[in-house]
Amino acid sequence: VAHIIEGQQVAQRIRAQVAQHAADFKEKYGFAPGLGVVMAGDNPASQMYVRMKQRACAEAGIESFTTLVDANTPHEEVEAAVKAYNDDKSIHGILVQLPLPSQVDEEKVLAQVSLDKDVDGFHPINIGALAMKGREPTFTPATPTGCMILIEETGVPISGANAVVLGRSNIVGLPMAMMLLKANATVTICHSRTRDLAGVIRQADILVAAIGQPKFVKGDWIKPGAVVIDVGTNSVADPTHPRGTRLVGDVDFAEALDVAGYITRVPNGVGPMTIAMLLHNTMKAARRTMGETV
Numbered sequence: 001v002a003h004i005i006e007g008q009q010v011a012q013r014i015r016a017q018v019a020q021h022a023a024d025f026k027e028k029y030g031f032a033p034g035l036g037v038v039m040a041g042d043n044p045a046s047q048m049y050v051r052m053k054q055r056a057c058a059e060a061g062i063e064s065f066t067t068l069v070d071a072n073t074p075h076e077e078v079e080a081a082v083k084a085y086n087d088d089k090s091i092h093g094i095l096v097q098l099p100l101p102s103q104v105d106e107e108k109v110l111a112q113v114s115l116d117k118d119v120d121g122f123h124p125i126n127i128g129a130l131a132m133k134g135r136e137p138t139f140t141p142a143t144p145t146g147c148m149i150l151i152e153e154t155g156v157p158i159s160g161a162n163a164v165v166l167g168r169s170n171i172v173g174l175p176m177a178m179m180l181l182k183a184n185a186t187v188t189i190c191h192s193r194t195r196d197l198a199g200v201i202r203q204a205d206i207l208v209a210a211i212g213q214p215k216f217v218k219g220d221w222i223k224p225g226a227v228v229i230d231v232g233t234n235s236v237a238d239p240t241h242p243r244g245t246r247l248v249g250d251v252d253f254a255e256a257l258d259v260a261g262y263i264t265r266v267p268n269g270v271g272p273m274t275i276a277m278l279l280h281n282t283m284k285a286a287r288r289t290m291g292e293t294v
Ligand SMILES: NC(=O)c1ccc[n+]([C@@H]2O[C@H](COP(=O)([O-])OP(=O)(O)OC[C@H]3O[C@@H](n4cnc5c(N)ncnc54)[C@H](OP(=O)(O)O)[C@@H]3O)[C@@H](O)[C@H]2O)c1
Pocket: 143, 166, 167, 168, 169, 170, 171, 172, 173, 190, 191, 192, 193, 194, 210, 211, 212, 213, 231, 232, 233, 234, 270, 271, 272, 274
């Protein structure tokens, strides 16, 4: 039976470290690190994520500010909100909650975020540096960075391993693949057009699943002993649950548990790491602003 990688515990450890750094920072400089969040529209999932991030900031001693605009706000106003945070000295990190409404050009908005405040790591220059050999991005995206830490927790060597990333989104799959490549894994990226997914996945010493399809990866697709990181967060009907729904991953956990060497749970696996890494990046941004080497 696979070892469970306890994302919640690892995340708690990182959050405690950030809280210590934030307290030291405040004592040294007289003000707290600050995160500015821009959110457009009233997508319930986005609202929940923003609330969770605000709560996590408060617990860590990071001050969070939110610019909330309605779903019909023109592109220029969303861009202006980002620029205002760029110019605000009390804001060290900027987060644009995605997705943005259709009239807002996400690419243009993300490119406006100051490189020094790009705590989500989505600025094309940070993504470009992540992709290039010999370059180091200032910030890397929170979810895949959290996944890398969970893989490292297992002690399984990444260098030389066959890693398969299922999904190629800008926020998870693509940066995940680039991080694994930087760590010298042999990386295969799978997506909706990939042929013989099961066959490709069976080669994986490390599998990261991020497609948003409940229980898609079956137990007999997994290489015995593999590290399985399940990013998927899918709500499925469950009449036995008080809410009538529950969250499951992209991997069939019950089946995979018998085959994998290490596996994350959903919930309480990758999710808490995403928040922990956002706090970590905001703390890093604040210390860099003050000229500290981090
Ligand atoms: N835990 C966290 O903190 C966290 C953070 C972010 C996302 N998530 C979750 O992770 C999942 C993925 O999120 P995302 O934003 O990356 O999703 P996304 O933007 O919708 O991208 C999904 C990717 O999966 C691929 N895909 C979809 N169906 C597939 C199939 N049947 N076979 C093979 N590939 C398939 C798509 O391929 P194409 O490119 O060919 O369309 C695409 O590359 C979601 O469940 C999301 O809720 C969790």
